Amino acid sequence: MKRLVAAIVGCIGFTGIAAAQTPVAVVEDVQGKVTGAEFMDYVAPGKVIKLGPGGMVVLGYMKSCRRETIAGIGTVIVGAEESMVHLGDVKAGTVKCDSSHSQLIGREVGESAATVVRSLDGKVSDSPQLTLYGLSPVVQTKGRGKLVVERLDVKGERYDVDLTIASVMRGKFYDAEPGATAIIGRLVRLE
Secondary structure, three states: OOOHHHHHHHHHHHHHHHOOOOEEEEEEEEEOOOOOOOOOOOOOOOOOOOOOOOOOOEEEEEEOOEEEEHHHHHHHOOOOEEEEEEEEEEEEEEOEEEEEHHHHHHHHHOOHHHHHEEEEOOEEEOOOOOOOOOOOOOEEOOOOOEEEEEEEOOOEEEEEEEEOOOOOEEEEEOOOOOHHHHHHHHHEEEO
């Protein structure tokens, strides 16, 4: 009984720590009965996710580029670069992603992307701020406005999108075209 109480206190302690820590993964998919995580949530180390009957969660770790699909009845504790899973089945692998995107891109970049992708003479910069591994970015944004996406590798290909409440998932994510590529490989986090 004492061990059970210690385990519960330990889990509660992890949950408190998770609230104060920097996110390490994004929840890419949720199916069935899952508590403690929703689609496109950021999760920090120590976060506890419980899977019920038919439950499945996909976690994309931003720094390690590890993508885990966890299914079955069980408990998931988010780690720094991978999960600790009890009584669940884990299928994991590494996907292409830019591990630098675990940090937010600064406000000056988000407000004036043209100055980031072009030098003063109007030429395309040879050193992009972030590499995306997919044709369609998932952009974390704060609110509505105009989003401009311009490809550096294809001259003249540019997309202007008016962000509205209807076009943004969970109030803060815009996905131009959902596809088979992992979200962590397409994620752009703006302040």
